[in-house]
Amino acid sequence: MEKTKVAIVGLGTVGTGVAKLLLDHGDRTARHAGRTLWLQRAVVRDASKPEYADLPEGVVTEDLDDVLNxxxxKVVAQLIGGLEPARTIMLKLLESGKDVVTANKALLAEHGPELFGRARELGQCIAFEAAVAGGIPIITNISQCLSANQILSLEGILNGTSNFLVTQMDRLGMSFDDAVAQAQELGYAEADPTMDVDGTDAAQKLAILAHLAFGAHPRWADIPRLGVDQLDPADLQYARELGYRIKLLAVARLGSEGLELHVSPTLVKAGTPLAEVQDAFNAIAVRGDAVGPVFYHGLGAGQMPTASAVVADIIDTAVGRTRLTFQTLKQFNGDEQPRVSLRPFSELPGRYYLRLHVNDSPGVLGEITGVLGRHQVSIASVIQHEPANDGTSDVVPLVIMTHSAPEGAAGRAANEIENLDCVVGKVIRLRVKVGE
Amino acid sequence: MEKTKVAIVGLGTVGTGVAKLLLDHGDRTARHAGRTLWLQRAVVRDASKPEYADLPEGVVTEDLDDVLNxxxxKVVAQLIGGLEPARTIMLKLLESGKDVVTANKALLAEHGPELFGRARELGQCIAFEAAVAGGIPIITNISQCLSANQILSLEGILNGTSNFLVTQMDRLGMSFDDAVAQAQELGYAEADPTMDVDGTDAAQKLAILAHLAFGAHPRWADIPRLGVDQLDPADLQYARELGYRIKLLAVARLGSEGLELHVSPTLVKAGTPLAEVQDAFNAIAVRGDAVGPVFYHGLGAGQMPTASAVVADIIDTAVGRTRLTFQTLKQFNGDEQPRVSLRPFSELPGRYYLRLHVNDSPGVLGEITGVLGRHQVSIASVIQHEPANDGTSDVVPLVIMTHSAPEGAAGRAANEIENLDCVVGKVIRLRVKVGE
Known part of the structure; x- marks a missing residue:
């Protein structure tokens, strides 16, 4: 049987999983690849670590040149995170004639056009299934399986850490900080979880999906985004009372006026598929003009789900499918004009959840609805509970759900309300998912 | 831009949808295929039908030779249902040098080894994404996206007609016959829905999936199967009372003793993803040893969802991906030994729902539990309502949920119970889904 030699750069959690699949299940990968996939090298920073002792003699090396030369x-899984030296290593691999498989979404979101352009010049290819949604093969599904469709919308829970935190806050009434501490203990959150919880990670993944599904060329940093780090357990509780769950949704939706793109904690109707995604799971609801709605649910991160995607890419690359797709689709082509324009965030319609604290005095609700009315934001429902009857406070919480209004108008209205004398503290404003 | 000429054989519902995508969205298919996909011919039985008048001059023909010669x-979508002349036409197409795309699961389930063997001899290839689950791209997901995994189990709602009928019976308390009449009116059931409602269609699809996911070579006709045609609304009602829904589940599950394969109306815990699949939707829950659980949900039939899968296959075939997969995986290879053995149905463990009518007299429950006990079938719960207190009947319904027991033992116990003097009429026995 033909043999294709493979290397891994970076034996962290995912790299170790990839090595395990290649070494322990050679029969399986050979059956799918039509050839033996042979792990020739694994490049690490410190080859003396005891956990590498189980790997076959001669595989582990500290010298990238052992791969380059x-x-x-033929195929290298480049599994180093961050931008540098990941970018430089990827360029070197391409320049030495390797096809590259990567799980590094930040690298693609930041340097996609450069890396893909260089690969095309050199006649090499890049596979990146593991860069978005881990075990859910959304890249191949969009690029290949749903290729007869104009994708109309794509709404996803793309950050497992955020979803785990929100699920725990909702289930146990925990604060955000306590949920983070617990997630770190359980291995669901990094020591510094900033990029996960502030929406950066989801925005980078959304930028990649928006490019593949819509031919948009968004810079991830330009995608309007909020994370779960500002969520208060009170909002999860009110959402529940209103028949919703709060999820960190990444949304790309095509309309006649362009593409809507944003990442935000969003109220999603309870009982609908995205609302019921629990713990560290990811899910993506895609709508195509021919296929209609297709829903995907699976583990978005973790050693073996991500390794599953990386090894599928190694197989696709060894078989030659990746090369064909790469040549045909010309992903991340910097010379190509975007096929859609992005709608300005302020113009996007949306429904909103507003929570604020007001003095319990006559006329307050009228004042607030007056501001909303002036900004043409109409009210769908209100929750105002009676004040605590022990007389300790005359400040009461007020929750308002609006009908559809432009993001900009809703934001201006919320700011104006926050400045009213009868309003105490900040106005919390969250988006509400429209449609199923 | 390069041009690949395409033909369609059979302009029924799906064929018309495929023609529509090719003709109206040439830019889209060209972008994904890297070449223009040009609809050259569509072979029909009666070219004079008025609905063909909109197609470009010269496309419609009654003569298959216009394609063969x-x-x-290069690529032909063969969209004729049934076994003949579909089989003969497919062989002719392959022999004249065409790659073939088909949606005909019955043909593959019956003649897969012959057709795939001939294609391999001739150096041609066959694509068949649309043969299972319509718009859910499960074939590519199993054959390619999840290729790093040993699939451990695959549980699906694969027949949209059955699911529509069960949903309506459950929602509206309709009888099976009324639900069929309504489904026929709405276009969700064929004039003769036998193959859909008796489990044949789901068993054919399961045979294809079991081959791809497990390397099994089951004859579809050997797969134990029951349909929804015997379902009584009363069972849907009792299931609901017990916290379950009834779904026609197709199950393939790998264990140390071999592969479990069957199609049966099954009680599925309410609130779990498969239980909440409504109307004509399909869904498939896959579990892989690396990726963990992946869940797919979408439209399993209908013109455009199925056309979406056919056109994705046409694109994959034109690009060359299908050929690579076909050469590598050697699907439906009659010379290959199955990689797993099938477990005898009678040995399969399962939980069961039993419903029967008994005389309301002392000792009856004891007699029945005695029979179950002798067959080592232990009881998990019982519903026995009081008899109608108007004295009109002394026969009462009794519903029993069992713990896990082998299918054979449960069947023998149910038969023995049916023959007890205190039992009136038949014993209904349904499987209960184990696990999430």
């Missing part, structure tokens, strides 16, 4: 190594 | 036509 071995012309028999 | 045109060497420029």
């Amino acid at each position: 071995d012309p028999e190594i | 045109d060497p420029e036509i």
Whole structure:
């Protein structure tokens, strides 16, 4: 049987999982690849670590040149996170004639056009299934399986850490900080979870999906985004009372006026599929003009789900499918004009959840509805509970759900309300998912 | 831009949808295929039908030879149902040098090894995404996206007609016959819905999936199967009372003793994803040893969802991906030994729902539990309502949920119970889904 030599750069959690699949299940990968996939090298920073002792003699090396200078190594899984040295290593791999598989979404979101352009010049290819949604093969599904469709919308829970935190806050009434501490203990959150919880990670993934599904060329940093780090358990509780759950939704939706793109904690109707995504799971609801709605649900991160995607890419690359897709689709082509324009965030319609604290005095509700009315934001429902009857406070919480209004108008109305004398503290404003 | 000429054989519902996508969205298919996909011919039985008048001049023909003798036509979507002449036409297409795309699951389930063997001999390939689950791209997901995994289990709602009928019976308390009449009116059931409602269609699809996911070679006709045609609204009602829904589940599950395969109306815990699949939707829950659980939900039939899958296959075939997959995976290879053995149905463990009518007299429950006990079938819960207190009947319904027991033992116990003097009429026995 033909043999394709493979290397891994970076034996962290995912790299170790990839090595395990290649070494322990050679029969399985050979059956799907039509050839033996042979793990020739794994490049690490410190080859003396005890956990590498189980790997076959000669596989582990600290020298990238052992990969670059071995012309028999055709496919390399580049599994180093961050931008540098990941970018430089990827360029070196391409320049030495390797096809590259990567799980690094930040690298693609930041340097996609450069890396893909260089790969095309060199006649090499890049596979990146593991960069978005881990075990859910959304890249191949959009690029290949749903290729007969104009994708109309794509709404996803793309950050497992955020979803785990929100699920725990909702289930146990925990504060955000306590949920983070617990998630760190359980291995669901990094020591510094900033990029996960502030919406950066989801925005980078959304930028990649928006490019593949819509031909948009958004810079991830330009995607309007909020994270779950400002969520208060009180909002999860009110959402529940209103028949909703709060999820960190990444949304791309095509309309006649362009593409809507944003990442925000969003109230999603309870009982609908996205609302019921629990713990560290990811899910993506896609709507195509021919296929209609297709819903995907699976583990978005973790060692073996991500390794599953990386090894599928290694197989696709060894078989030659990746090369065909890469040549045909010309993903991340910097010379290509975007096929859609992005709608300005302020113009996007949306429904909103507003929570504020007001003095319990006559005329307050009228004042607030007056501001909303002036900004043409109409009210769908209100929750105002009676004040605590022990007389300790004359400040009461007020929750308002609006009908559809432009983001900009809703934001201006909320600001104006926050400045009213009868309003105490900040106005919390969250988006509400429209449609199923 | 390069041009690949395409033909369609059979302009029924799906064929018309495929023609529509090719003709109206040439820019889209060209972008994904890297070449223009040009609809050269559509072979029909009666070219004079008024609905063909909109197609471009010269496309519609009654003569298959117009396709067979045109060497420029490289890819043919063969969209005729049934076994003959579909089989003969497919062989002719392969022999004249065409790659073939088909949606005909019955043909593959019955003649897969012959057709795939011939295609391999001739150096041609066959694509069949649309044969299972319509718009859910489960074939590509199993064959390609999840290829790093040993699939452990696959549980699906694969027949949209059955699911529509069960949903309506459950929602409206309709009888099976009334639900069929309504489904026929709405276009969700064929004039003769036998193959859909008796489990044949789901068993054919399960045979294809079991082959791809597990390397099994089951004959579809050997797969134990029950349909929804015997379902009584009373069972849907009792299931609901017990916290379940009834769904026609197709199950393939790998264990140390072999592969479990069957199609049966099954009680599925309410609130779990498969239980909440409504109307004509399909869904498939896959579990892989690396990726964990992945859940797919979408439209399993209908013109445009199925056309979406056919056109994705046409694109994959034109790009060359299908050929690579076909050469590598050697699907439906009659010379290959199955990689798993099938477990005898009688040995399969399962939980069961039993419903029967008993005389309301002392000792009856004891007699029945005695029979179950002798067959080592233990009881998890019982519903026995009081008899109608108007004295009109002394026969009462009794519903029993069992713990896990082998199918054979449960069947023998149910038969023995049916023959007890205190039992009136038949014993209804349904499987209960184990696990999430």
